Amino acid sequence: MTSLVGFLTADAGVFAAVVAAIGLLAAVVALLRPSLDARRKKAEDTARLEIAALHLSGPAEWSTAHELSFTVSNAGGRPAVLVSLELFVESFAPSGTLHRTITAAPVEVYQHRVELSPGKARVDVRARSFSSQVKPLNFEKGETAAFVVKLVSRLPQVYRLRVEAEWYDVGEPQAKQWSYAPYVDVDFPRCGPQP
Structure with missing residues (x-):
């Protein structure tokens, strides 16, 4: 055991340990590379819809309506079909805000x-x-x-x-x-x- 510790602390032993660690890392990468490449290729060959540029504008002075705008983009590599687009209301509560409006008919x-x-x-x-x-x-x-x-x-x-x-x-x-x-x-x- 002392001869092993002596070898690893010597210059030649440190070099051998570093070479062994690099070899082990290269072996692990070689084993995982096909799986990682397959995942990357699959991600490039699938559709991916993203919702972005979300903007909520407050009500005009004659209305209590808000306007929500956003974009839906396909950031993937294949076409996508949007089947449904919904708003999910996670919670709601009475508003304590007073919005003063003026009387006006919608045009x-x-x-x-x-x-x-x-x-x-x-x-x-x-x-x-x-x-x-x-x-x-x-x-x-x-x-x-x-x-x-x-x-x-x-x-x-x-x-x-x-x-x-x-x-x-x-x-x-x-x-x-x-x-x-x-x-x-x-x-x-x-x-x-x-x-």
Whole structure:
């Protein structure tokens, strides 16, 4: 036993012990490497959905609604199919916070697309290609709705146009009335390569 201790404490013994430890470590790595490579390859060849960029915005002064936004990304190597997306409520309790609100009605936003062309004097903003008739919109007292109309033109033209609304009072449905917005000029310039 003393000769073994003497050998290990000598320079040659320390060197031999280090070489033996390195050899043992290399043997363990050689044994584990196929398993680790298989796990890495499997991770690269599977889908992995991640939820990130979570943002919660507080309520506007006319509402108590919050808005939660986030992204869902597939960080894996194969396609993924999202079957369900749920909110899990871990707990809840009465709120002790007072949120002062102002009275305001929600504004509905109607989005439309209109293609302008020369010689076509009237274009129905609300027309749909899959329906011959569009139902009228009813506006209660004080009600507001927003419209977003995307204007397109296949030809480079400048159009001067205005919005016109035909309407009637429910008390006098036979008396048609019109409302007009001011004229605007819409320029669809000629497209070409950059000089």
